[in-house]
Amino acid sequence: MTAAICRLPAQALLLPRLRAVSCTIWPVTATPTNVDAGPDSPVELGVTFRSDVNGYIAGIRFYKSAANTGTHVGNLWSSSGALLATATFTSETTSGWQQVNFSEPVAITANTGYVASYHSTGGHYSADWDYFSLPE
DSSP: OOOOOOOOOOGGGGSSOOOOOOOOOSSSTTOSSSEEEEEOOOOEEEEEEESSSSSEEEEEEEEOOOTSSSEEEEEEEETTTTTEEEEESSOSSSSSEEEEEEEEEEOOOOTEEEEEEEEEOOOOOOTTTTGSSOOO
């Protein structure tokens, strides 16, 4: 993962204080090809990403199938494996995108690798096999 769906307007770079800009790796309209995969046992799944600019990570999202039950915990990690933030998902819907915000946004540095992950106590996950090997 190398980029999110977000571009700062050119004029924002001239302002002394920027308004918050919401960025995401996948839009809320995205739906995985394989909505339910994986074992019936606990699993931690993540994606490596980096940002082109300094910023903050407010939370984590994942796509859930109806079979993906149990407790879900979102985590943000440094590329060296240090846990930077964690939060338990609450008020989940039966399926679709789930989101949790951290108690405080986490500052990130441009061109630095991070891992966004979630832990599922009941197993199951949604996926697109070879998604990042496909041409854009």
